[in-house]
Amino acid sequence: MPQKLTIVIVGGVAGGASAATRARRMNESAEIILLEKDEHVSFANCGLPYYIGGEIAERQKLLVATADLLRTRFQIDVRANQECKKIDRAANQLSVRDHLKQEDYDLAYDKLILSPGAAPLAPPMENADAPGVFTLRNLADADKIREHAIKTSARKAVVVGAGFIGLEMAEQFHRLELDVALAELQTQVLPPLDPEMSYPLEQALRDRDIQLFLGDGIASVMTDERGNASGVKLQSGEAAIGDLVVLGLGVRPNVQLAKAAGLEIGATGGIAVNRFSQTSDPDIYAVGDAAEYTYGPTGQQMRVPLAGPANRAGRLAGEHAATDGSAEMPEVQGTAIVRVFEQAAGITGLSMKMARKLGYDPLSVTIAANHHAGYFPGAKQLALKLVFEKESGKILGAQCTGVAGVDKRIDVIATAMQLGATVRQLAGVDLCYAPPFGSAKDPVHMAAFSACNYLDGIDAFLESDADLEGRQVVDVRTEKEVSSKPLAGAEGTLPIPLDELRQRLGELDPAKPTVVSCGVGVRAHAAARILRQNGFSDVQNLSGGALVRQWAVAKRTAE
Amino acid sequence: MPQKLTIVIVGGVAGGASAATRARRMNESAEIILLEKDEHVSFANCGLPYYIGGEIAERQKLLVATADLLRTRFQIDVRANQECKKIDRAANQLSVRDHLKQEDYDLAYDKLILSPGAAPLAPPMENADAPGVFTLRNLADADKIREHAIKTSARKAVVVGAGFIGLEMAEQFHRLELDVALAELQTQVLPPLDPEMSYPLEQALRDRDIQLFLGDGIASVMTDERGNASGVKLQSGEAAIGDLVVLGLGVRPNVQLAKAAGLEIGATGGIAVNRFSQTSDPDIYAVGDAAEYTYGPTGQQMRVPLAGPANRAGRLAGEHAATDGSAEMPEVQGTAIVRVFEQAAGITGLSMKMARKLGYDPLSVTIAANHHAGYFPGAKQLALKLVFEKESGKILGAQCTGVAGVDKRIDVIATAMQLGATVRQLAGVDLCYAPPFGSAKDPVHMAAFSACNYLDGIDAFLESDADLEGRQVVDVRTEKEVSSKPLAGAEGTLPIPLDELRQRLGELDPAKPTVVSCGVGVRAHAAARILRQNGFSDVQNLSGGALVRQWAVAKRTAE
Ligand SMILES: Cc1cc2nc3c(=O)[nH]c(=O)nc-3n(C[C@H](O)[C@H](O)[C@H](O)COP(=O)(O)OP(=O)(O)OC[C@H]3O[C@@H](n4cnc5c(N)ncnc54)[C@H](O)[C@@H]3O)c2cc1C
Ligand SMILES: Cc1cc2nc3c(=O)[nH]c(=O)nc-3n(C[C@H](O)[C@H](O)[C@H](O)COP(=O)(O)OP(=O)(O)OC[C@H]3O[C@@H](n4cnc5c(N)ncnc54)[C@H](O)[C@@H]3O)c2cc1C
Ligand SMILES: CC(C)(COP(=O)(O)OP(=O)(O)OC[C@H]1O[C@@H](n2cnc3c(N)ncnc32)[C@H](O)[C@@H]1OP(=O)(O)O)[C@@H](O)C(=O)NCCC(=O)NCCS
Numbered sequence A, B: 001m002p003q004k005l006t007i008v009i010v011g012g013v014a015g016g017a018s019a020a021t022r023a024r025r026m027n028e029s030a031e032i033i034l035l036e037k038d039e040h041v042s043f044a045n046c047g048l049p050y051y052i053g054g055e056i057a058e059r060q061k062l063l064v065a066t067a068d069l070l071r072t073r074f075q076i077d078v079r080a081n082q083e084c085k086k087i088d089r090a091a092n093q094l095s096v097r098d099h100l101k102q103e104d105y106d107l108a109y110d111k112l113i114l115s116p117g118a119a120p121l122a123p124p125m126e127n128a129d130a131p132g133v134f135t136l137r138n139l140a141d142a143d144k145i146r147e148h149a150i151k152t153s154a155r156k157a158v159v160v161g162a163g164f165i166g167l168e169m170a171e172q173f174h175r176l177e178l179d180v181a182l183a184e185l186q187t188q189v190l191p192p193l194d195p196e197m198s199y200p201l202e203q204a205l206r207d208r209d210i211q212l213f214l215g216d217g218i219a220s221v222m223t224d225e226r227g228n229a230s231g232v233k234l235q236s237g238e239a240a241i242g243d244l245v246v247l248g249l250g251v252r253p254n255v256q257l258a259k260a261a262g263l264e265i266g267a268t269g270g271i272a273v274n275r276f277s278q279t280s281d282p283d284i285y286a287v288g289d290a291a292e293y294t295y296g297p298t299g300q301q302m303r304v305p306l307a308g309p310a311n312r313a314g315r316l317a318g319e320h321a322a323t324d325g326s327a328e329m330p331e332v333q334g335t336a337i338v339r340v341f342e343q344a345a346g347i348t349g350l351s352m353k354m355a356r357k358l359g360y361d362p363l364s365v366t367i368a369a370n371h372h373a374g375y376f377p378g379a380k381q382l383a384l385k386l387v388f389e390k391e392s393g394k395i396l397g398a399q400c401t402g403v404a405g406v407d408k409r410i411d412v413i414a415t416a417m418q419l420g421a422t423v424r425q426l427a428g429v430d431l432c433y434a435p436p437f438g439s440a441k442d443p444v445h446m447a448a449f450s451a452c453n454y455l456d457g458i459d460a461f462l463e464s465d466a467d468l469e470g471r472q473v474v475d476v477r478t479e480k481e482v483s484s485k486p487l488a489g490a491e492g493t494l495p496i497p498l499d500e501l502r503q504r505l506g507e508l509d510p511a512k513p514t515v516v517s518c519g520v521g522v523r524a525h526a527a528a529r530i531l532r533q534n535g536f537s538d539v540q541n542l543s544g545g546a547l548v549r550q551w552a553v554a555k556r557t558a559e
């Protein structure tokens, strides 16, 4: 009988616990040891903000699989409060610190899976560890923040960083009836989005009187006479006052162990792995926030610190470690979503600014449409931005904001991207439609149609934040619409309602670079087609119309 | 200057109006004539049931684009109440009946687009046209039904046919506080679904005391002494009593015109077309309910009487007619959805029964999972059935039922199918996840994982309606679960809670064909893996566990 296979897993949550259970299902006889330096394994990190805010009322709910369950059901040797301190690859052995017993021991492995996650960024600064300053990664952090927010007399919270977690915390502190200030170094909330697409979230925050400091990073923590945090000093010199400070500045991958063991680290700072999540040492796997994945839009290795990929990669690594084989870890699109009060914002793949940064020659269209049939009660407008490659039409990414149906559109497009689709293929997807659920032409179709029109030279889309100076800007909305909501950031706009355009062509100069705009872009599209067929040689449709223009201009002037 | 291109379109709603607007956008100079035999063009057919029930309160809302708008904005010569009576292909000319003026005239065309839709099936039978008997296709029908339901003393409605429209009508009559009886020839509601997947809808109907007659077709209409409908007599001899009868028996494509003109009719009875929607006469296009599409799962031509395909095909046909070129009409997956009270049911592609009927060797898995993270408040369970090809793993179809998130899962899978994906590719889709929106492993992933496990021989799934006779059935739920909800249609089940299974293997016979079951299939999967690795040679997981088993058995015994 061959020697029992010993699989040791470092990190007992998203990637680690997923690896452990799949490894067990694939291999009843292996010894599977799960090391977790903290108290809890398999908890719902993603639920922590909602637990703090009380939207998730029972702490118990956050314990997705208890250590007991993993032990009984999956025969996993769960070792909480035990930290892997060193990997000795030559000896196939780890050095482990038992934090309860306060002692170290060696642990042999045949296969090692690293899923140590990431640590919240906490830049060195004055008073960084004053009482009342928190980061959020695990249940202990959540307990502390919750306690501070509820049990002390905290009245105002300062959240630093308006990424996914920062936004969730701002929302949840508001739920706790704290005043909230939110500071972000970038000039927008949710920096992965293009600026204009983040604006609806910004509005949702401002609607709740959440004080926003955008384009302003944290310089230091301020303290009161007792040394407790009393707010943060920002780089601009401004102060955000509060008796509770949460830093949501992003994460740093936990690669120290791997580095010390001489494992290869990738260009983006995560542990380098192949498609089976094997590191440069094939007996050692790495998954989750500490590792890199193949990023779909670029085909490059990249860190994607999200729970979905961690779960899926952990599952496959567990299988591979347990059986010496598995499917490859598919490409990851970086699909993510956040709720900020009534608003949701989702993204998959590349934003326009990121696509440009990476040297693509990207095009984009933004459409706004109802999340289900407009004639059915409860229809809500969403905005959908599609980013695609000019040459091939390949979808590079999408962003969506709205109060309903955002997740569906992002998931449909993420699925199309996973399969390498072009916008032309996206235009043909056959989505379900009944009035309560969608439209005969879904927003996804509208975006794809527009993208195809762009590629085919049928329409051209001007980005919503473009400088309109020197162009002939035709606003084809009705007079009433124009006067009640003039096109933002545009002077000398020519208002000609679409239905009068054919008769009033003489008022326009066909030789001039012309931009048409309307409410969201639909009428402008019809107008652009009329102009193009009447000798106007340079016609562009202002992407997303007056609606998205307003967001873009608001963001432009904020910079 | 070349002669003006004249495009005539027959049928002014989903396919026809879409063709007209796109044709105009692509060609400013064409003459575009839209013939509609009835009063209204461009109305929301799909909204009619909700208008009848009052959920859509304003009739006006159903008029998506008015004739005036089409005239002014799109310079379309809208001719309502004018019916195309004949196509003279040799002369490129139509014979048109003006129903208002009560006269006929000839109309020349260069390109002709047929989108005449379909007509409700109304089998010849006794009293078929008694007052109080209705079919529903257009606004006039809706007005009549609404008037009858509201203004007469109607207290009970009989709906015949439990397809999409029949179900919507049953729901909406209930909303009007009518008693409702629903009769269906098939032994299930929503016949496109596999029987067990239709059961949650059936429950939703029964919960409202809607009287169901399943497996019973209509024989005749019954009338009262004044000759008004008083219900329907069913083939079984039973009577469904009501003072309002709506027939929702499906549709018959309007192909008479095309047939008379000698255009080719396809094998499924729709007008045969190529990928540009051109009929056997390349100057004549056909789209919508009257035509056929290439059906994705089979690659065969098929009628798919749904609004999405009609809109998209109309758009492309309009472009092709106007410019002599367009993208091809992509394959259609037959993706559809219906709401029945709180329940939704969606389908894309082939059901298991249909796949079998078509000669495939299909496999299926059914999973049940929460529509978003279970630890986040408001999570609702949905059931998702994935049908796929044994050899290739190609996705053939999916069905989903639940009270939330059904449309999203169907759309994701429909998108994957559009791109020819296998279940292996589906397992890798990178969907958005935050607690209010999904799970780190989405139900789509769970279904795809299970399908891959099936293909890889890691687990095998027994269909939920299988005969368990002669098998060793192990129920791995807790004692409490088993006693409170015994596994339906199973005798002599061996209850061994999963967490005791390893210790109690001796109670089982490894040589016997073994079926494991639990609540929804997750624990049974773990159990199956234990058994398989302990010498059990034939182990199957009861797909969807006790939950779906209960639906399947309820349907089986109903037959
Ligand atoms: C507040 C919050 C909200 C989030 N919300 C979302 C969301 O909505 N959607 C989403 O997709 N993602 C979200 N995430 C991110 C998601 O939780 C992570 O991407 C995911 O948990 C990463 O999995 P992992 O296994 O790499 O790391 P983790 O789940 O963090 O697990 C790593 C574990 O390893 C342990 N560990 C580290 N070093 C050692 C060692 N040397 N020895 C033993 N144990 C060690 C750590 O203590 C930790 O418990 C959120 C994260 C946080 C913190
Ligand atoms: C009550 C109801 C609910 C529905 N719900 C949904 C749903 O939720 N989701 C979904 O996808 N689909 C739904 N449908 C189906 C959808 O409406 C059709 O698939 C779609 O309208 C088909 O488009 P079409 O252009 O082929 O036909 P239609 O939209 O019916 O248009 C055809 C038009 O042609 C006219 N016409 C016919 N012959 C002539 C002629 N000789 N001369 C002039 N005019 C003529 C007809 O009067 C008709 O107005 C529903 C249909 C109905 C009736
Ligand atoms: C829960 C956790 C321990 C993983 O446990 P798990 O048993 O692998 O996962 P699940 O309970 O979700 O079950 C999934 C398994 O059931 C299978 N399954 C799901 N539904 C099924 C059904 N109806 N029938 C049969 N099998 C089914 C899946 O295929 C999968 O098995 P496989 O991996 O062998 O293919 C791990 O994901 C975890 O710790 N999660 C919490 C931490 C976390 O993810 N944090 C970040 C997000 S908040």
Ligand SMILES: CC(C)(COP(=O)(O)OP(=O)(O)OC[C@H]1O[C@@H](n2cnc3c(N)ncnc32)[C@H](O)[C@@H]1OP(=O)(O)O)[C@@H](O)C(=O)NCCC(=O)NCCS
Pocket: A366, A367, A368, A440, A441, A446, A447, A449, A450, A453, A520, A521, A522, A525, A541, A544, B012, B013, B014, B015, B017, B018, B021, B022, B025, B041, B042, B043, B044, B045, B046, B047, B064, B065, B307, B311, B315
């Ligand atoms: C409404 C109807 C007349 C079609 O009109 P339409 O002008 O083609 O359609 P829409 O108003 O939806 O506009 C779609 C057009 O706007 C474009 N568009 C949408 N959003 C846009 C945006 N933000 N910016 C630019 N263009 C946009 C689309 O690309 C499309 O143009 P294209 O076809 O030239 O590519 C026709 O679909 C109809 O009659 N519908 C009702 C009947 C029906 O469908 N019944 C069944 C379902 S209830």
